[in-house]
């Protein structure tokens with residue numbers, strides 16, 4: 001087995017967390033390199049596109065969260081082998097990327113601008129993507145986003161829901177997912193109850 005090192009920020013969530021969970025579910029040992037925000041500026045330049053996560057495989061690196069998710073998903077059979085099901089899995093992951101690319105930049109805005117931008121997102125793009133994700137979930141049977149089983153897409157969507165409902169995003173109401181896409185809350189609960197996922201969070205002492 002290759003030597004793996006996954007580098008991401010030191011918190012439970014975000015773009016790096018699905019790969020951590022996937023590797024843990026597959027029982028694949030990896031170096032869990034957690035970057036403190038204070039150390040980030042010194043490490044940014046060494047990443048391919050100036051962002052995390054980055055996965056190192058036997059000394060070679062790859063970035064972009066969904067590329068990493070597909071790679072680790074294939075290693076542990078949490079990514080579909082059927083091309084159509086794989087496309088559905090990608091669709092959900094890329095939709096989450098669309099929303100994250102709106103939300104993440106607000107973290108670095110001055111407070112007033114952050115408030116304005118997040119209130120706009122909470123009224124527009126976030127409910128839009130949540131309702132459309134819910135529709136896609138329903139279209140595929142209502143339990144999983146692809147392949148009628150747990151895939152890395154379910155983890156990526158569930159982690160978005162976890163972030164939104166946790167209330168960590170000031171000016172985005174924590175009950176927004178429940179109000180606009182209740183089936184995604186049920187999906188979230190289903191995914192965090194999966195044995196491998198609940199074991200991961202229990203091991204790290206994280207409440208879900």
Ligand SMILES: N[C@@H](CCC(=O)N[C@@H](CS)C(=O)NCC(=O)O)C(=O)O
Pocket residue numbers: 014015016044050051052053063064065066097104
């Ligand atoms: N498209 C990239 C985005 C990477 C990205 O922007 N990651 C954020 C953390 S979630 C980051 O590194 N932010 C720090 C920075 O941009 O300096 C991906 O999917 O991995």
